[in-house]
Amino acid sequence: MTLYMRLFRACSTSTTLTQIHGHLIVTGLYMDPLASTKLIESYAQMGPFESSRLVFDHFQNPDSFMWGVIVKCHVWNGFFQESISLYHRMIYKSAQISSFIYPSVLRACSAIGDLGFGQKVHGRIIKSGFVSDFVTDTSLLNMYGEMGRLDSARKVFDYMSVRDVVSWSSIISSYVQNGRASQGLHIFGQMMMESSEIDEVTMLSAAEACGELGLWRLARSLHGFVLRRNIQIVGALGTSLVAMYGKCGDMCSSEGLFTQAAFKNTSLWTAMISCYHQNGCYHEALRTFVEMQGSNVEPNAVTLMSTVCSCSRLGRLKEGKSIHGFVIRTAVDTENDLMGPALIDLYANCGKLKECHKVFEVTQDRRVVSWNLLISNYAREGMTIEAIKLFKQMLVEGIQPDSFTLSSVISACGDIGFSLLGCQIHGSILKTGFSSEFVQNSLIDMYCKCGLLGSAHMTFDDAKQRGVVTWNTLITGLLQNGKSEEAMALFSEMYAYALEMDEVTFLSAIQACSNLGYIRKGKWIHHKMITSGMRKDMYIDTALIDMYAKCGELQIARKVFDSMLERSVVSWSTLLGAYGMHGQVDAAILVFKEMVESGIRPNTITFMNILSACSHAGNLEEGKKFFNSMRNDFGIEPxxxxxxxxxxxxxxxxxxxxxxxxxxxxxxxxxxxxxxxxxxxxxxxxxxxxxxxxxxxxxxxxxxxxxxxxxxxxxxxxxxxxxxxxxxxxxxxxxxxxxxxxxxxxxxxxxxHKFGANDKSHLQIKGCNLLANFLSSGLSKIVELDASVI
CATH class of the missing domain: 1.25.40 (Serine Threonine Protein Phosphatase 5, Tetratricopeptide repeat)
Structure with missing residues (x-):
């Protein structure tokens, strides 16, 4: 028997294994539990896997160890459901169960996401008295962590009698992978305080947590700890550190680690390209991809996805098409189909919507992100009806929309005034309870664009979270509907509650003051922006010029213009229109000349303002000259x-x-x-x-x-x-x-105070009427007195 065990260890091919199997049958050692178990394990490793199952099925009374091996072999080969069926069969036959089988069963539960059965296995483990088994506890910890049940994972961890580096690494990884990076780092700190052994796997999770949170100082400390402990920065750890620095925005450290790496595998190259892309260094990402090709390292789907996304941001259609061809030739992305959304984004950003739709049609796994990209790009290009049709097709195919989908479609409804569909989507959101701040802002915007201000206010009042974007959306919507007074009231409410305000908030408030002629309020807002240290913004300065000009403060408008760090054609046109509004046509013409001399090309609004200025001043010859100059000198059709x-x-x-x-x-x-x-x-x-x-x-x-x-x-x-x-x-x-x-x-x-002809809405109108009656009656008595004297 010892000879056969040596032969099993030396066996390297399935043919040799079949010969050993034959000898065991001839010699009668076939029914030996140890030999059959080794045969099952060898077939599972070298194939064919069906032979492994046949050996097990022909064995009359398999012991607990053989059951454990066959279950483990099924898990190794990805037959998770079959491994659970074998476990049920083992329980049914009342076979003796050892702790050896539970890690494999728990791994199978995790793989298929069957939390209920995993909890039942956990109960059997407690009943069987294996709760203190270290390997079993670690497997339970992994199962709960992978299925997002962090409370259960933490309970298992807290009750473990012995905690080694594997269990510590497992609980840290569970928190980090489930979006609880800060708690993961806290547990890592506890691990260090208990002077537990720390290995490369532990550092992987800690580095990922630092990157997710953008904690640059802690990332540097983590790197220093790795160097002090002489932990080798190779393989997965090197890749993780490069990615960590990239997420923290420290590209110098990422590049340094990448350059110093003795061996650069696909993962390391991919991490470096992804870091460049995430930090907006798109040219560097493409350059690194070219270097990777020169190093004869094969890219994977993630590498190509990051590179295509960089091509998309740069508008490099030719390079993106080249990568698309490489993907088709090498079939590098057949399993996960990661390239579909990236290619859709590439063709959409390059204005190739037909190619964008073709990629979508041939995409095997149409995830919600692919639908979102196509719908949003159709809506962005003004093809609103097509975007809505895609949304309906998405629902027909059973794809559940997410917040990005709903936001895009709701915005599309607002663009064409399709309030009926927008209301239906809103009703569906209320029924399902699936909402987010992103969606509610889109609903408010849609209702404002459709003129349904009551519904916009109702959505705003019902919003659970009101961020600065939510307030800005309603204020802007009120402005667009000519409700400047209501917009100013909402702005005052924001200020009274000391809520966060950004540039868009102040911009909307200034535009409202401009529409209403609120010069004192406008000056107050300008003062608040300066004292709060808000950075200079071209759009806000342009709005201030318009506000001061419409309120009669032309000199202040000019001062704001002169203080601008950057001036667009809109800024110049606004100042030109301000002079025209005040009848200073000569100053308006001078501004037009300064604008052209500064290299700013006038647009249709510029010429409309200068023609309007000439019209109001009666400057006929200059007006004719500017009208003819539009087409002759600047190629603008009137x-x-x-x-x-x-x-x-x-x-x-x-x-x-x-x-x-x-x-x-x-x-x-x-x-x-x-x-x-x-x-x-x-x-x-x-x-x-x-x-x-x-x-x-x-x-x-x-x-x-x-x-x-x-x-x-x-x-x-x-x-x-x-x-x-x-x-x-x-x-x-x-x-x-x-x-x-x-x-x-x-x-x-x-x-x-606002007054109009025959307006009786003012609160003091009755008092004014009484005063008028009193004055008129008194005047009539004076006239009568004068007449009697005469």
Missing amino acids: NSEHYACLVDLLSRAGDLNGAYSVILSMPSPVDASIWAALVNGCRIHQRMDVINSIRESLLNIRTDDTGYYTLLSNLYAGGGEWGKFRMIRSTMKRKGLEKVQGCSMIEIDKKI
């Missing part, structure tokens, strides 16, 4: 707003025939704003003859602009043509249009 400015300029100057000629020469359909500019010119110069000549064109205009109808009706009324006046007014009434009433505002004791 749109309807530019033509409206030109017509207004000519009409105000009295050149009504020239304005009419411009309208007739327009390449695009003439809208109401352009006809209104001509009508306004006729009103200024009392040219009813021009109005009569274009009467048919004016009456055929289809618009909901109340200003146009009001201007035209007032013109007819001024000319005494009351029949036409009544016809225009009846048209407005039939369309449900009402004249927008003007209003006045006054600020008293830091409070804004």
Whole structure:
């Protein structure tokens, strides 16, 4: 028998093993438990695996050790369900159970995620008296940790009589892998205080925890500990340290460890490329990938995924396609299909939506991340209907959406005003209870874009978590719907509760002040931004210029502009429009020249502002010159707003025939704003003859602009043509249009009071009426007294 044991150890091929098996049968040693057990184990290692199971099934009375070996062999080869079935069969036959079998059964439970059965096995372990067995306890610890039951894992760990480096490493790894890195580091500290032995595996989990938390100082201390203990920085530990420094943003240390490594395997190269990508060093990531190819080290799916993502961020379509071809040729990603989402992101960022969809169609494992990328990219490119169709297809195929999916689709509904689907999604979220701050912000934004401010407020009030983005979303939505006063009230509420505010919050508040003319409040906000140390922001400075200009503080607006560190075309256009708003056309023209000389190319808004400035100042020749310069010097085709400015300029100057000629020469359909500019010119110069000549064109205009109808009706009324006046007014009434009433505002004791024609909503309106009556009655008595004297 000893001879056969030596032959088993020396056996290296399945053919030799079959010959030994034959000799055992011939010699009658086949039924020896030790020989059969060794035969089972050898077949499991060298194959065929079916022979291993046949040997076991033909053995009449297998002992506990043989049961343990056959279960372990099934676990080795990934037959987890079969190993559990063997365990049930062993229990049914009332075979004697040793502690040797439990680690394999617990590993099988962990692999298939069967927590309930694992707990039953744990109960049997306690009943059998194996609870103090070190190997079994460690296996229980691993099982609970891998299934995320950290409370149970910690109980097992706390009750262990003996804790070696394996058990310590297991509990630390369990916490780190389940997103509890800080607790994992705390346990690591306890391990060091108890002077327990620390090996490479323990350091792997500790390094990963430091990286996840971004604790750079602790990462340096950990690295120093490894060096002091002379732990070899090779293999998995070297890779883990490189990744740790990369997650902490210390690329110099990552590069140093990578360069010093004597042997660079695929994992180390991949870690270095991933570090570059995570820190935005996309060029370096591609360069390292090229070096890896030159070193004859084969990349894996993770390597290629990080490289493709770097190509995506740089817009390197050619290089990304090359990697895509390599993936197809080598079939490197057939099992996990990690490349699908990365390739979808590559083609989407390079504007190749057709290729993006093709990759999606051939992707074998369509995970939710692939659906999310495709839906979000369709929505981003304005293909909202296609994004919604994809979402419906995703639901039909049984893929459960996550918060990113819902947010993308809800935003798409808001972009096209599809509130019906948005409300249905909201209802589904309320029923399932699946919500997040990300989703609730999208819902608020969607309702605001659809004009459903009541629903937006309700979603905001019901929100469990209100971060700065949630507040900003509602404030911005109110602004977009013309509710500047409500937006300012919400901003004041944020300030009263001392909530966190960012640049977007202040930007929205400044825009609200600009719309309302709240100069004192605007100055206060500006002061708070300066005293809080908020960094200079181009968008906020531009909003301040607009606010100060609209509130009459042109000099302060200019000071803000001069203090800007960076100026965009929007900043220049805003200052130019500010001068035009105040009738300083010469200053506006000077700003335009300075802008061009500084290398900033004007856009359509710039020309609209300069044309408007020339129009209000009556500077006809300059206005014509700027209009012609648009196309001739800057290649900008005038749109309807530019033509409206030109017509207004000519009409105000009295050149009504020239304005009419411009309208007739327009390449695009003439809208109401352009006809209104001509009508306004006729009103200024009392040219009813021009109005009569274009009467048919004016009456055929289809618009909901109340200003146009009001201007035209007032013109007819001024000319005494009351029949036409009544016809225009009846048209407005039939369309449900009402004249927008003007209003006045006054600020008293830091409070804004708003008054409009026939407005009776103010709280002090009754007092004002009593005062008016008193004054009028007193005045009449004085008149009577004067008359009697005479």
